[in-house]
Amino acid sequence: MNAPIHLDFDTLRRRIAAILRRGGLAPLHAEALARVIAAGERDGAKSHGIYRIEGCLRTLKAGKVSADAEPELLDDGSGVIRVAAGGAFSPAAFECGVPRLVERARALGLAALAINDCVHFSALWPEVEALAGHGVAALALCPSYATVAPAGGTRPLLGTNPLAFAWPRPGAETPYVFDFATSVAARGEIELHRRAGKPLPDAWAIDSQGAPTNDPAAALAGAMLPxxxxxxxxxATMIELLAGAMIGDLTSRGALDALGTTTLAPRHGELILAFSPERFAAGRPGDPFAAGEALFGAILDQGARLPSQRRFAARARAAAEGIALTPDEVALLDRLEAGGLDAVS
Amino acid sequence: MNAPIHLDFDTLRRRIAAILRRGGLAPLHAEALARVIAAGERDGAKSHGIYRIEGCLRTLKAGKVSADAEPELLDDGSGVIRVAAGGAFSPAAFECGVPRLVERARALGLAALAINDCVHFSALWPEVEALAGHGVAALALCPSYATVAPAGGTRPLLGTNPLAFAWPRPGAETPYVFDFATSVAARGEIELHRRAGKPLPDAWAIDSQGAPTNDPAAALAGAMLPxxxxxxxxxATMIELLAGAMIGDLTSRGALDALGTTTLAPRHGELILAFSPERFAAGRPGDPFAAGEALFGAILDQGARLPSQRRFAARARAAAEGIALTPDEVALLDRLEAGGLDAVS
Structure with missing residues (x-):
C-alpha cells in the first residue's frame, strides 16, 4: 500500500494554493508560493517541496509574515528596481519585479532588483530560471539567518547565504543554472545526520565553544562552516554586504535577532542582478550563447556534469509520469487541507 | 651582505616604468603597469611584484602584446562602459574606464565595465580597491587560460579565474577587499611545491589521465581543481560565461588555444561591476556603510580575520620603512634596466 500517488503539476499546485488560502494567505501570495513549492516537489527538491507548507503556515500563525501585503514596485528610472514586500513572502514580490527588471536589463545592459522586507524560505533557482526564460543571465543572492561562523571564527554570524546563477540556453529546455548555500552543508542535512545518528564529515561545523565537531547535535548548538x-x-560576507547592508535591509545576524528563532522563515531582503548578453556582446565578434554552448559541450565531453541535472531529470520524469508523492505526503496534504492553521503544530 | 635594500614606492615605481619603457612599452602602458607591479611589491604580494616584469617583457618580445595601443572608451549611454584595449596590457584600459564607470554607477545605481582584448597578468585587487576609493562597491572577474578541470572532469578547461570584491570603508585606510583564484591553489604554488620536492595536498590537482595526484609535476602536466x-x-564556469562569452571575448580555453603556451600572459577580457551603496540604500532605514562596519566588527570580535590583512600590514610596513628588496631583486632591476629586451630570457 506504499505505492506512490502521481499528481500532475497543476493539480498539486492548486492543492497547495488551496491549503495556503485556507490557512489565511491572500490569493496573490497563496498562488505565488504554490508555484515555487510545487516546482520544488516536481524537481525532486524535497527540501523546498510540500515539506515547506507547514513552515509557511507556522510563520503565519506566529504573526511573523503578512498574509496580504501587496508588493509595491518602486522605479526611479535607474538601474535599480525596488520591490517593497511589506513583510509578506518573497515569491509574489519577485514576480512583481520581473517584467520591469527584464525590461531595464535589456535597455541598460544590466539592472538590479532589490526586494526589501520579505519573508524568505524559497530556493533561488526558480527565480534565476524564470529570468533566463526571458533571455537574461541572472545572479541572485540573499542572507538568511546567522547559523554559520566566518572562517577562523567561533560563533554563528553569517547565514547559509545562497547564491544562484542562470544563463539562457536558447533552444534548450532548461538554462545553465546553479543554486547553492555558501555553507558547506544545508542546516537540514545536519538535522538528517542527527536523526540518523550519523557523525558529520570533517569541516562541516564547530561546537558552541568554537571547536571542530563531528557531532550533529553539537553542530546545531554551535555553528556551521562556510x-x-x-x-x-x-x-558569504559579500552576500551580507550586497544583499543586506547595501539594499538597506537586515544581515543574517539582524534577521535572527529580529526573529529570535531558526524555526520560522526569516525576514530580510534579496538582490537579483540581470544581464542582457546581447547588449554586452553588441559590436563584438561571435555569439555569446554559442560561446556558452561550446563551454557546456566541453564540460560534458570530459565526463563532468552541468549543475541541476538531477533536478532536470526529476522534472522530465514528472512531466512524463506526474509528480510522485508517498501516501504519507498525500495524507499531509489532506490533513492541512482539512485543518487549516489548526492542523499546524 | 644580504641585508634588504629599502626603496620608497615612487622610486620603485619609476624604476619599473623605466625598465618597461626601455623594453619598448609606450609610456602610458609602462606607467600603468609600473603602478600595479610596485603596488604588488609594496603589499608583499610577491607573485604580482617585480617578478612579473620579465614576464611582461617576454610577452612583448614574443609579439603577443601591443606595446602602444591606446585604450578606446566606448559609451552608448547604457549601464555598460566598454574599453577596447587593442591587445595591450589591461591596467591602462582599466584606468581609462574608471571615471566613466564610477559616474555611471552613481547615476544608475550600478554599472559594468567590460574590457576587451587586453593582455592580463595583474591581480584584480588594485582595481576593486581603486573603485572602493571612489565610494563604490566593486566585483571584478576574468578568465585566464585553461589549466583547471571542472569538478568531476579530467582535463584543463577553466582558468584560475580570479574573483575580487571590495566594499568601501569610509574613514578607514583600506576597504574590505578579497581577491582569490577559483582554483584550489595558484599555478605558482604548484610550481613552488615542485621546486621544493614537496607533495601537493589532496584535492589540488589531477594528472594527465584525470586521476587525483599529489605529484606537482604530474599536476602541471594534468589539471588543477576548483x-x-x-x-x-x-x-569558475559563471566567470567564463560573464567575463568571456557575455562580453564577446575569449574563454580560458580560447585564450590558451590562441596563445599556445602558459608561459606568456594571456589575452582575453575582463568584467567589472560597480555598485553605489548610497543609490541602492536610498529611502531605506539605516546607513549601508555603518551596517558593513557592524558586520566587520562582529567578524573581528570572534577572532576571525578580514581578508587582505597580510597585504595591508605589508603596506603599512612599506609606508614606514620603505619597500624591502633583497640584493638579488635589486640586481634583477639593474640587469633589466641595463639590458632592455635583450636581458629577457
Missing amino acids: FGGHKGSAI | FGGHKGSAI
Whole structure:
C-alpha cells in the first residue's frame, strides 16, 4: 500500500494554493508560493517541496509574515528596481519585479532588483530560471539567518547565504543554472545526520565553544562552516554586504535577532542582478550563447556534469509520469487541507 | 651582505616604468603597469611584484602584446562602459574606464565595465580597491587560460579565474577587499611545491589521465581543481560565461588555444561591476556603510580575520620603512634596466 500517488503539476499546485488560502494567505501570495513549492516537489527538491507548507503556515500563525501585503514596485528610472514586500513572502514580490527588471536589463545592459522586507524560505533557482526564460543571465543572492561562523571564527554570524546563477540556453529546455548555500552543508542535512545518528564529515561545523565537531547535535548548538574555507567565507560576507547592508535591509545576524528563532522563515531582503548578453556582446565578434554552448559541450565531453541535472531529470520524469508523492505526503496534504492553521503544530 | 635594500614606492615605481619603457612599452602602458607591479611589491604580494616584469617583457618580445595601443572608451549611454584595449596590457584600459564607470554607477545605481582584448597578468585587487576609493562597491572577474578541470572532469578547461570584491570603508585606510583564484591553489604554488620536492595536498590537482595526484609535476602536466568542489567549479564556469562569452571575448580555453603556451600572459577580457551603496540604500532605514562596519566588527570580535590583512600590514610596513628588496631583486632591476629586451630570457 506504499505505492506512490502521481499528481500532475497543476493539480498539486492548486492543492497547495488551496491549503495556503485556507490557512489565511491572500490569493496573490497563496498562488505565488504554490508555484515555487510545487516546482520544488516536481524537481525532486524535497527540501523546498510540500515539506515547506507547514513552515509557511507556522510563520503565519506566529504573526511573523503578512498574509496580504501587496508588493509595491518602486522605479526611479535607474538601474535599480525596488520591490517593497511589506513583510509578506518573497515569491509574489519577485514576480512583481520581473517584467520591469527584464525590461531595464535589456535597455541598460544590466539592472538590479532589490526586494526589501520579505519573508524568505524559497530556493533561488526558480527565480534565476524564470529570468533566463526571458533571455537574461541572472545572479541572485540573499542572507538568511546567522547559523554559520566566518572562517577562523567561533560563533554563528553569517547565514547559509545562497547564491544562484542562470544563463539562457536558447533552444534548450532548461538554462545553465546553479543554486547553492555558501555553507558547506544545508542546516537540514545536519538535522538528517542527527536523526540518523550519523557523525558529520570533517569541516562541516564547530561546537558552541568554537571547536571542530563531528557531532550533529553539537553542530546545531554551535555553528556551521562556510564552503571552501576562507574563500567561501568571503563570498558569504559579500552576500551580507550586497544583499543586506547595501539594499538597506537586515544581515543574517539582524534577521535572527529580529526573529529570535531558526524555526520560522526569516525576514530580510534579496538582490537579483540581470544581464542582457546581447547588449554586452553588441559590436563584438561571435555569439555569446554559442560561446556558452561550446563551454557546456566541453564540460560534458570530459565526463563532468552541468549543475541541476538531477533536478532536470526529476522534472522530465514528472512531466512524463506526474509528480510522485508517498501516501504519507498525500495524507499531509489532506490533513492541512482539512485543518487549516489548526492542523499546524 | 644580504641585508634588504629599502626603496620608497615612487622610486620603485619609476624604476619599473623605466625598465618597461626601455623594453619598448609606450609610456602610458609602462606607467600603468609600473603602478600595479610596485603596488604588488609594496603589499608583499610577491607573485604580482617585480617578478612579473620579465614576464611582461617576454610577452612583448614574443609579439603577443601591443606595446602602444591606446585604450578606446566606448559609451552608448547604457549601464555598460566598454574599453577596447587593442591587445595591450589591461591596467591602462582599466584606468581609462574608471571615471566613466564610477559616474555611471552613481547615476544608475550600478554599472559594468567590460574590457576587451587586453593582455592580463595583474591581480584584480588594485582595481576593486581603486573603485572602493571612489565610494563604490566593486566585483571584478576574468578568465585566464585553461589549466583547471571542472569538478568531476579530467582535463584543463577553466582558468584560475580570479574573483575580487571590495566594499568601501569610509574613514578607514583600506576597504574590505578579497581577491582569490577559483582554483584550489595558484599555478605558482604548484610550481613552488615542485621546486621544493614537496607533495601537493589532496584535492589540488589531477594528472594527465584525470586521476587525483599529489605529484606537482604530474599536476602541471594534468589539471588543477576548483576550490570548494562543485560549488567553486560552478563559480569558475559563471566567470567564463560573464567575463568571456557575455562580453564577446575569449574563454580560458580560447585564450590558451590562441596563445599556445602558459608561459606568456594571456589575452582575453575582463568584467567589472560597480555598485553605489548610497543609490541602492536610498529611502531605506539605516546607513549601508555603518551596517558593513557592524558586520566587520562582529567578524573581528570572534577572532576571525578580514581578508587582505597580510597585504595591508605589508603596506603599512612599506609606508614606514620603505619597500624591502633583497640584493638579488635589486640586481634583477639593474640587469633589466641595463639590458632592455635583450636581458629577457
